[in-house]
Amino acid sequence: MESPSPAQIDFWSGKRLYVLLLAGLLVSAMLSDIAANRWSQPLSCFTLPFVASAGLASALGYWAVPWLRRLKAGQVIREDGPQSHLKKAGTPTMGGIFFVPASLVLGVAWAWMAGIQGLEVTAAALLTAALGFVGWLDDWQVLRKKSNKGLSARVRLAIEFGAGGLFALWLLLTRPDISTLVLPFGLAVPIGILFLFLAVFVVAAESNAVNLTDGMDGLAAGTTAIAFFGLGQIVAPDWPGLTLFCACMSGSCMGFLAHNHHPAKVFMGDTGSLALGGALAAVGLISNSLWVLLMVSGLFLAESLSVIAQVGYYKATKGPDGIGKRLFKMAPIHHHFEQSGWPESRVVATFYGIAIALALLALNLSQFA
Incomplete structure (x- = not known):
């Protein structure tokens, strides 16, 4: 495969992708509010909490990113990852500590002010915070040990299962x-x-699927912003409170993306990715829209399946020397395209397109539910 020209790389620039995605979601939010006649009650609009959350997360980033840098909370790059990512070592991580709380506080406050399903939104926020706490523990262990080994898989899953179990029991x-x-x-x-x-x-x-997707500048933030946007539009008729919550989560992801697009000034870390996955799960479970969640999260599912397939194929093809074959050049699958010569931002742009297509498909199919 030929190396991309400088002009091609510039076309797929992270800043351009960010501006296009932000403009697209903002226009879509305003049009959806007009179609649903929500502008007559401003607190019930999707656009206003989306913009407020995006603005708050973006503003907090200008304070939090230098603060994380002063704390020396630099990302530790795994040695078996793409070699091109080694130059990202030292970029502040754990960015979820500023944009996730911003969206949760604003989402809960907005739902209670609007008088719309405040209890359900609070429950979704609590599950999100619990998963974010698991991610923070993992990030902190990684930074403390200066290695990629954070919490053990057993401890991490135990906390995730416990939080999910309590949430499910309440439901x-x-x-x-x-x-x-x-x-x-x-x-x-x-x-x-x-x-x-x-x-x-x-x-x-x-939560773990979103975590696996967080492997490129702007990839997880942008695709989860799209997923929350689509999920929020679909559950709006029956769960307007959760729609406000999704608007805040989507907007907050876009606010974080202002600092996370290529070249990233900060990474969300497990603090952010696990929380975002938990929030998506919470909305899908409360609204009893798991099939919708499956569709809007199809990209995250593909990332998880690529890892499972890679490991399974490697084990199944092991020879006498103990070495197996690889199904992809590298997993998760976004790294396969990167290793095939695609610029990082081109991979991200393609995955944005897939996430948008899945959200639109879910929106159309929801009319037959």
């Missing part, structure tokens, strides 16, 4: 109907107590 006790899964085309499947296990799996799977 099941307060809303017995939640044990019947709602599917497209009017289908419904009662699963009873199995809902607890499904919910725990969704929380852990979603």
